[in-house]
Amino acid sequence: xxxxxxxxxxxxxxxxxxxxxxxxxxxxxxxxxxxxxxxxxxxxxxxxxxxxxxxxxxxxxxxxxxxxxxxxxxxxxxxxxxxxxxxxxxxxxxxxxxxxxxxxxxxxxxxxxxxxxxxxxxxxxxxxxxxxxxxxxxxxxxxxxxxxxxxxxxxxxxxxxxxxxxxxxxxxxxxxxxxxxxxxxxxxxxxxxxxxxxxxxxxxxxxxxxxxxxxxxxxxxxxxxxxxxxxxxxxxxxxxxxxxxxxxxxxxxxxxxxxxxxxxxxxxxxxxxxxxxxxxxxxxxxxxxxxxxxxxxxxxxxxxxxxxxxxxxxxxxxxxxxxxxxxxxxxxxxxxxxxxxxxxxxxxxxxxxxxxxxxxxxxxxxxxxxxxxxxxxxxxxxxxxxxxxxxxxxxxxxxxxxxxxxxxxxxxxxxxxx
Amino acid sequence: xxxxxxxxxxxxxxxxxxxxxxxxxxxxxxxxxxxxxxxxxxxxxxxxxxxxxxxxxxxxxxxxxxxxxxxxxxxxxxxxxxxxxxxxxxxxxxxxxxxxxxxxxxxxxxxxxxxxxxxxxxxxxxxxxxxxxxxxxxxxxxxxxxxxxxxxxxxxxxxxxxxxxxxxxxxxxxxxxxxxxxxxxxxxxxxxxxxxxxxxxxxxxxxxxxxxxxxxxxxxxxxxxxxxxxxxxxxxxxxxxxxxxxxxxxxxxxxxxxxxxxxxxxxxxxxxxxxxxxxxxxxxxxxxxxxxxxxxxxxxxxxxxxxxxxxxxxxxxxxxxxxxxxxxxxxxxxxxxxxxxxxxxxxxxxxxxxxxxxxxxxxxxxxxxxxxxxxxxxxxxxxxxxxxxxxxxxxxxxxxxxxxxxxxxxxxxxxxxxxxxxxxxxxxxxxxxxxxxxxxxxx
Numbered sequence: 001x002x003x004x005x006x007x008x009x010x011x012x013x014x015x016x017x018x019x020x021x022x023x024x025x026x027x028x029x030x031x032x033x034x035x036x037x038x039x040x041x042x043x044x045x046x047x048x049x050x051x052x053x054x055x056x057x058x059x060x061x062x063x064x065x066x067x068x069x070x071x072x073x074x075x076x077x078x079x080x081x082x083x084x085x086x087x088x089x090x091x092x093x094x095x096x097x098x099x100x101x102x103x104x105x106x107x108x109x110x111x112x113x114x115x116x117x118x119x120x121x122x123x124x125x126x127x128x129x130x131x132x133x134x135x136x137x138x139x140x141x142x143x144x145x146x147x148x149x150x151x152x153x154x155x156x157x158x159x160x161x162x163x164x165x166x167x168x169x170x171x172x173x174x175x176x177x178x179x180x181x182x183x184x185x186x187x188x189x190x191x192x193x194x195x196x197x198x199x200x201x202x203x204x205x206x207x208x209x210x211x212x213x214x215x216x217x218x219x220x221x222x223x224x225x226x227x228x229x230x231x232x233x234x235x236x237x238x239x240x241x242x243x244x245x246x247x248x249x250x251x252x253x254x255x256x257x258x259x260x261x262x263x264x265x266x267x268x269x270x271x272x273x274x275x276x277x278x279x280x281x282x283x284x285x286x287x288x289x290x291x292x293x294x295x296x297x298x299x300x301x302x303x304x305x306x307x308x309x310x311x312x313x314x315x316x317x318x319x320x321x322x323x324x325x326x327x328x329x330x331x332x333x334x335x336x337x338x339x340x341x342x343x344x345x346x347x348x349x350x351x352x353x354x355x356x357x358x359x360x361x362x363x364x365x366x367x368x369x370x371x372x373x374x375x376x377x378x379x380x381x382x383x384x385x386x387x388x389x390x391x392x393x394x395x396x397x398x399x400x401x402x403x404x405x406x407x408x409x410x411x412x413x414x415x416x417x418x
Numbered sequence: 419x420x421x422x423x424x425x426x427x428x429x430x431x432x433x434x435x436x437x438x439x440x441x442x443x444x445x446x447x448x449x450x451x452x453x454x455x456x457x458x459x460x461x462x463x464x465x466x467x468x469x470x471x472x473x474x475x476x477x478x479x480x481x482x483x484x485x486x487x488x489x490x491x492x493x494x495x496x497x498x499x500x501x502x503x504x505x506x507x508x509x510x511x512x513x514x515x516x517x518x519x520x521x522x523x524x525x526x527x528x529x530x531x532x533x534x535x536x537x538x539x540x541x542x543x544x545x546x547x548x549x550x551x552x553x554x555x556x557x558x559x560x561x562x563x564x565x566x567x568x569x570x571x572x573x574x575x576x577x578x579x580x581x582x583x584x585x586x587x588x589x590x591x592x593x594x595x596x597x598x599x600x601x602x603x604x605x606x607x608x609x610x611x612x613x614x615x616x617x618x619x620x621x622x623x624x625x626x627x628x629x630x631x632x633x634x635x636x637x638x639x640x641x642x643x644x645x646x647x648x649x650x651x652x653x654x655x656x657x658x659x660x661x662x663x664x665x666x667x668x669x670x671x672x673x674x675x676x677x678x679x680x681x682x683x684x685x686x687x688x689x690x691x692x693x694x695x696x697x698x699x700x701x702x703x704x705x706x707x708x709x710x711x712x713x714x715x716x717x718x719x720x721x722x723x724x725x726x727x728x729x730x731x732x733x734x735x736x737x738x739x740x741x742x743x744x745x746x747x748x749x750x751x752x753x754x755x756x757x758x759x760x761x762x763x764x765x766x767x768x769x770x771x772x773x774x775x776x777x778x779x780x781x782x783x784x785x786x787x788x789x790x791x792x793x794x795x796x797x798x799x800x801x802x803x804x805x806x807x808x809x810x811x812x813x814x815x816x817x818x819x820x821x822x823x824x825x826x827x828x829x830x831x832x833x834x835x836x837x838x839x840x841x842x843x844x845x846x847x848x849x850x851x852x853x854x855x856x857x858x859x860x861x
Contacts, residue, residue, distance in 0.1 A: 001506050002569050003801070004794035008499035093502040303810040304729060309634045321807075322814035325794075326787030333790060336501055350783045399776075406775035409782055410759060416770050 004329060007095040010103055017104040021111025026380075029112045032231035033383050037223050039187065040118055040231055098270075098335040102277035106328075109281030110288075113387045114231030116278065123184045124148040124395070125192040127274065128208060128267040132251040141210060147188035148267075149179035149237060157400050159194065160203040164239060166195035166249075173209060173249060175217065175242040183394070185235025186223060189213050193239065197255060205255045208267075210248040217242025228386030269348050271395045273334040276351040279359035279391040280328050286359075286366040286384050287324060291317065293370050293379075313369055320362050327355040346408040353401035356392030363388035479685060480614060480622075480668065485605020490559045491566075503793070509570050515548055516577035524581025525749075531703035532844050537588045545589045550574070551621055554597030554860065559608055560616045561600065568734065568796035568861040571597075572741035575859065576789075579745030580752075583848040584703030586742060587858060591661040591704065594738070594860040595624035598670055598731060602681065602723025611668060611683070622667040627657040627709060628732065628857030637672060637679070637732045637856045642711065644673035644682055646718055651675070653682060653690075653714040661858050663693050663707025671711070672728060672857075681722040681731060690714035700847030701855070731860065733809045737795050738859035740812035743820035743852035744789045750827035750845050751781050758830060768830075777826050784819040791815055796861055817853025824849030 006014065024042060032040050108116040116122075125146025129138060155161040164177025175195050185191060190210050197205040211218050221236040246253070294300065299313050307315035330351040337344035363385040367374035374381040392398050407417050505513065523544045531537050553571055555561025563570075578586035596615045599608050614622040628637045642655025657671055666686045673682050684691060696708040723731075758769040758778060768774045795808035824846040828835035835842040 001502055002504070002509075002793050002797050003500060003502050004790065004797060005499075005501065005801075005803075007501050093500055093504060095500050099501060301810075303806045304638060304732065306634065306636055307810075307814065309636050318810060319814055319818070322791070322811035322818075325791050325808070325811040326784070326815055329790035329794060330783070330787050332501060333503060333786075336503060347786075350786055353779075354783050354787055399772075402776045402779045403772070405779040405782060406772075409778055410755060410769050410775060412759075412769060412775070416767075417772070417775050418770075 004332065006103060007099065009095070010100050013100060014103055014107055017107035018110075021108050025108065025111030025115045029115065029231075029380055029383065030377070032115065034230075036225060036230040037233060040115055043115065043119055094339045094341075095336070096339040098273065098338040099332065102273050102280075102331055102335040105274055105277040106281035106284065106331075109278040110285045111281075112231065113278050113282050113384075113391070114229035116281075117183055117229060117232035118187065120187070121145040123188050124271050124274075125184075125188065125190060125210075127270045128192045129210070129250065131267045131270045132208060134251060137210070137247075137250060141190060144190050145184070145188045146190040146192055146210070147182050147184040147235075148271075149182045149185065149191050149193045151181040152178055153180055157397055160206065162194055162196060162206065163199065164193065164195040165199065166197055166207060166209060168197075168246070169243075171246055172243045173246060175209060175211070175239045175244065177239050178221075178237070179239065180236045181224070181394070182235040182237060183232055185237060186220060186233040191218065191237070192250070195239075201255055207253065208250045209244050210250060211239075211242060211244055215242055215244065227389055228383065229390050268396060269338065269343075269345050272348040272352040272401075273331055273338070273344075275391055275395045276327070276331040276334065276348075276355035279352075279355035279388070280324070280331055282384055282388055282391065283324050283327065283355075283359045283362045286363050286381060286388075287317070287321060289379065289381060290366040290369050290374075293373060316365065316369060320365055323358045324362060327351070327358040330354050346405055349396070349401040349404035352396060353398055353405065356398055356401070360388045360392050479687060480610050483606065483609035485607075485609045487605060489603055489605040489608055490556050491601065503790075505569070505573060508564075509567070509573055512553070512570060513573045513577055516550075516574045517580075519544060519548055520577050520581030520586075520745075524578060524585050528582035528585060528703070528841060528844065529838070531582065531585050533702075535697065535702045535705045537585050537703050541585060542589065546618060546621060550578075550589060551593040551596055551616060553593060555600045555612065555616065559600055559612055561596070563600075566601075566800065568737065568799040569793065571861045572737070572792055572796045575738055575741040575861070576745035576748070579742035580749045581745075582703065583742055583746045583845075583852070584701040586745070587661055587701050587704040591626065591858055592621060592624040594626045594735070594858060595668065595670055597860045598626060598681065598722065602727040602731070604719075606719070607683065607722060614667070623662055623665045624668045624670070625661045625663065625666050626731065626735065626857045626860065627660040627663075627669050627671045628735065629657060629659045629855065631656070631658045635856070638729070640672045640674050640679055642671060642673040644675040644680065644721075646675065649718050650715050651682065651718045651720060653684065653711045653716065655711050657709045657711070658696055659698055659706040659855065660696070660709050661701075661704040661706055663696070663709055664705065666693075669709065670722060671709070675721065678725040679728045680725060681728050682716065683720040683722050684711070684714060684716055688714050688716060698851065700844070700849075700851045702847075704858075732856065733806060734799070734860045735857045736813045737792065737799070737805075737809045738861045739852045739855055740788065740792045740809075740816040740820075741796070741861060742859065743816045743849060744785065744792060746845055746849055746852070747781070747785045747788070747820055747823045750823055750842065750849075751778070751785060753841065754778055754781070754827060754830055761831075774830060777830060781823050781826055784815070785823060788812065788815045788819055799861065813853060820849045820852050 028040060028042055032038060123146045125148040128148055129141050129146055150159050152162050152164060154163065164175060164179065166173045166175050175193060177195065179193060182191060191213060193209045193211050194206055195209060197207060217240055219238040219240060221238050224234040226234060294313055294317065299311055301314045301318045302310060307318045334344050334347040334351040337347055367381050367385045370379065370381055373379055410417065523541055527538050527541050549562060552561040553574060554563060556563045575586065578589065592615055596612060599611055615624055629635065630641055642653065645652045653673055655673060669684045669686060670681050671684055672679055690712045691714055692710045694708045696706050698706050755778065758774050759767050761768050791808065791812045795805050795812050798805040798808055827842045828846045831840060831842055834840060
């Protein structure tokens with residue numbers, strides 16, 4: 001039965017996430033925006049709260065992918081997904097960890113995206129582990145904080161072109177290469193590193209490896225200075241004969257053009273709805289603040305009157321709210337499909353594409369609507385507008401999402417639709 | 419004047435059930451025992467109504483009938499507390515039937531109906547056989563609604579408008595009047611008008627006329643007025659883009675009465691009602707006309723519902739247009755995908771170019787977003803929750819994106835999209851209307 005409201009069972013959890021955003025994150029947003037690279041110790045002080053949220057399924061890390069198969073992104077994916085086959089039977093609608101995760105990420109990112117990315121044990125690497133690790137590996141890494149290292153100086157969106165190598169040497173793999181834009185890279189305990197087993201074998205040879213942050217072969221090169229999400233550390237690493245046990249290769253070590261890269265790419269089916277959720281949360285923050293500021297000037301939207309007959313500011317706000325709603329529901333849909341074991345690569349990219357571009361538009365529009373008040377540092381609107389841009393970039397840019405969506409709609413390969 | 423044939427509700431339910439079986443009997447979904455049970459319940463629904471449905475004796479007038487007791491209302495749907503995008507099996511069944519009608523009957527008739535500004539009789543007959551006018555009317559009033567469902571109506575509207583928006587509008591305009599009577603009418607109003615509207619052989623034509631001329635038109639502030647004089651209401655004003663105005667037997671118009679907007683039942687044959695042609699950019703199959711109301715005197719009991727009901731109708735109509743826009747936009751997307759894969763330029767399919775492929779992706783993304791917002795608004799209506807804001811969002815997205823999708827659908831075909839060789843130029847005209855038009859349809 002069609003119902004698009006927040007599931008009742010998640011409401012208490014979301015109330016706690018909202019309180020955490022309001023009481024803990026908002027008061028320190030500006031502080032850590034200014035003090036780039038300083039560790040937000042307040043997040044440690046409330047770690048009990050955070051772990052409580054995580055245990056309740058609010059984390060966007062390890063628990064997320066419990067209902068996903070490792071080949072969920074395969075082109076010809078059948079609508080059956082391992083342990084969730086039961087959910088495919090029509091009456092057994094499932095509202096699980098994917099939905100609760102996107103909902104709670106929306107709440108924490110309404111608080112602060114940079115701080116949300118700095119919550120211990122909630123890294124994007126955790127989602128990668130959840131997506132492709134074996135059960136044994138999940139048990140081993142599950143409770144630890146993992147960052148994600150894909151991008152290289154010469155390979156951004158084209159993640160199939162990475163040059164970091166992994167060479168088998170006895171019981172170990174030896175990794176060599178450069179990784180940049182590693183969110184949470186300095187603070188995490190683990191870094192999930194993408195590397196190729198054989199550069200001549202293409203995407204099928206790309207595997208992900210879990211590297212201990214303390215591994216002497218993993219050297220921190222620098223932390224980036226950024227436009228936004230400055231509370232979150234963004235690291236560059238040098239891998240110099242970095243030795244990892246073979247058991248830390250995530251998933252299947254075999255090279256296969258069918259599942260190899262697809263397996264690693266399945267990470268994105270999990271992380272894209274989460275980034276979409278971050279964008280939705282940030283959009284909500286902008287809209288709520290702007291609505292409050294406009295109300296002080298006596299301007300509000302009459303939802304029953306045609307917007308063009310209202311003030312330009314009200315009409316603009318109404319239009320932004322509508323786009324927000326579409327982004328919100330596309331994100332919910334992608335997560336709900338994952339909960340119900342349905343392949344969701346295209347829908348995840350739709351959510352990310354819509355939420356990413358919408359949040360940038362909303363954030364920039366809200367600065368404009370609030371005028372000098374929006375542009376000055378007295379409010380957080382200007383910060384949110386800076387934070388917003390990364391959400392249309394990381395975990396796949398707007399253009400990459402459109403490629404994913406278009407290829408699936410049109411049934412074209414990456415050879416035909418470049 | 420043919421002798422009225424009385425059908426018991428049991429007969430009526432059986433007929434509808436049988437019709438659905440005929441239409442969807444070959445669908446695999448009937449292999450599902452749960453769905454079969456649904457159909458069986460349609461077949462065996464008991465006869466417990468207040469009055470039997472009556473075959474339309476004549477087009478007009480409508481002999482006034484006394485109602486019994488409280489007016490019938492369709493019950494709001496049961497509340498659920500889980501996020502779910504799966505239609506119920508009843509909804510899937512009705513949607514499948516509507517989809518088949520759209521594919522087999524409506525779509526092939528679209529171009530000609532647009533050119534001739536009329537819906538072919540065969541199409542009307544096929545739609546009537548499916549019982550479309552019954553969808554928003556509760557079973558005790560002769561309809562098929564077990565419970566009120568804006569979601570079900572939205573699903574059906576989308577399918578029919580995927581066939582053709584103009585034809586869908588013409589077919590469902592009388593159903594909207596029946597729904598308004600079911601939702602807002604007194605038992606006397608229901609007894610007077612519903613039987614003729616729900617007639618199988620010659621259903622009365624009716625239209626919900628809210629629009630008036632003028633830029634920035636706001637249906638909450640109509641210029642048409644209704645003045646109460648004793649037991650009469652004197653209506654003055656004009657309504658524009660009234661669907662099927664020339665053939666209408668009865669209209670529901672909006673008018674300002676004592677300073678507040680209200681719905682008023684006006685029979686087309688009433689003195690002072692005149693009709694003029696009023697063609698528009700699109701939905702031409704719905705043959706829009708202007709209705710002038712000059713000192714039209716109707717009984718004050720023709721006031722339909724309250725000011726809140728008028729507002730409810732405005733909202734439900736906007737949502738209906740958004741649901742319909744999803745269907746027409748889907749038709750465009752369904753056509754564009756194979757087109758860009760086969761049309762070649764510079765030695766390869768144009769789909770291989772990002773400029774083309776990304777446009778198709780954007781259409782799919784915005785359409786998916788619009789559809790989800792429509793569903794959420796409709797399901798909130800069904801749950802009795804506040805839905806004004808969601809409906810405004812659906813309206814906004816329809817005005818912005820449905821029109822843009824119509825434009826893309828022409829653009830991707832270039833000159834071929836601009837000429838009437840394909841349906842695309844019609845979708846362009848129709849999709850512009852979906853975010854502009856008020857009234858006519860109801861979810």
